[in-house]
Amino acid sequence: MMISPNGATSDRTPGTMISARDIFKSFGSLHVLRGVSLTLRKGDVTAVIGPSGSGKSTLLRCLNHLEVIDRGTIEIEGESLAAAGAGGASKYVPDAEVRRICRKMGMVFQSFNLFPHMTVLQNIIEAPMTVKGLSRDAAVPKAEELLRKVGLLAKRDNYPARLSGGQKQRVAIARALAMEPDIMLFDEPTSALDPELTGEVLRTMRQLADEHMTMLVVTHEMGFAREVANHLVFMDEGRILEEGTPADVFGAPAHARTREFLAHML
Numbered sequence: 001m002m003i004s005p006n007g008a009t010s011d012r013t014p015g016t017m018i019s020a021r022d023i024f025k026s027f028g029s030l031h032v033l034r035g036v037s038l039t040l041r042k043g044d045v046t047a048v049i050g051p052s053g054s055g056k057s058t059l060l061r062c063l064n065h066l067e068v069i070d071r072g073t074i075e076i077e078g079e080s081l082a083a084a085g086a087g088g089a090s091k092y093v094p095d096a097e098v099r100r101i102c103r104k105m106g107m108v109f110q111s112f113n114l115f116p117h118m119t120v121l122q123n124i125i126e127a128p129m130t131v132k133g134l135s136r137d138a139a140v141p142k143a144e145e146l147l148r149k150v151g152l153l154a155k156r157d158n159y160p161a162r163l164s165g166g167q168k169q170r171v172a173i174a175r176a177l178a179m180e181p182d183i184m185l186f187d188e189p190t191s192a193l194d195p196e197l198t199g200e201v202l203r204t205m206r207q208l209a210d211e212h213m214t215m216l217v218v219t220h221e222m223g224f225a226r227e228v229a230n231h232l233v234f235m236d237e238g239r240i241l242e243e244g245t246p247a248d249v250f251g252a253p254a255h256a257r258t259r260e261f262l263a264h265m266l
């Protein structure tokens with residue numbers, strides 16, 4: 001943490017991938033995020049756990065600008081996305097900058113969100129071609145490489161409707177990776193899957209973690225959080241109630257709310 005000449009605090013420590021400070025977000029009168037601060041360092045795998053409605057998805061969506069924050073600051077790899085503006089309200093950088101900065105983050109949703117009218121391959125090459133301006137000849141081999149990585153090269157020309165949930169989610173991961181993000185955000189990537197299909201998706205995520213991808217994962221998979229994450233965050237009622245290594249939080253939760261939650265989950 002550094003203090004800049006104008007007195008604003010800024011987390012420009014080398015290797016800081018995401019620095020969110022004192023984020024507030026309301027939907028009407030519903031205060032969903034109530035002062036959340038979070039730091040992700042390069043290579044961190046951070047798991048976010050907490051009860052339904054505690055603001056986990058909203059936090060992820062705020063970090064990559066799917067939602068606009070009311071107050072607080074967000075920096076991605078040292079670049080300001082939203083800073084404190086006049087009167088305390090957050091002020092975003094211009095739209096083109098927002099888009100450029102948010103492209104550093106890939107997102108995977110619970111519900112896959114594949115384009116149903118496109119084949120697996122088309123799903124993956126779409127954004128690299130339209131957003132990054134890659135030629136088809138450049139995009140296809142990269143997409144095939146990613147499909148090989150997630151074990152689905154054979155499904156290259158299938159439509160999503162013909163895939164299992166686990167396969168869809170692995171395509172969604174490949175699609176996000178095709179944009180070469182520095183950070184991957186996952187919102188309950190296995191929650192829509194039958195239990196026998198979660199393993200293949202978690203294996204793909206574990207492989208990414210082994211390759212030192214910086215990851216922020218909202219999950220109910222306590223095994224994944226314990227074994228793959230190096231940083232565990234427990235959210236409750238719009239706040240981070242506690243965080244630390246999974247060993248510490250699972251082994252000796254400091255708050256009664258955390259103990260209660262873990263007792264239900266484990």
Ligand SMILES: Nc1ncnc2c1ncn2[C@@H]1O[C@H](COP(=O)(O)OP(=O)(O)OP(=O)(O)O)[C@@H](O)[C@H]1O
Pocket residue numbers: 027030032050051052053054055056057058059
């Ligand atoms: N776009 C929206 N408009 C109004 N309310 C919203 C919106 N998005 C989320 N909320 C509300 O904000 C609260 C937090 O929602 P959020 O989806 O962030 O919780 P969560 O921790 O991800 O829960 P879950 O574990 O069920 O996914 C909930 O009460 C939810 O109904």
Ligand SMILES: [Mg+2]
Pocket residue numbers: 056057058187188
């Ligand atoms: Mg959610």
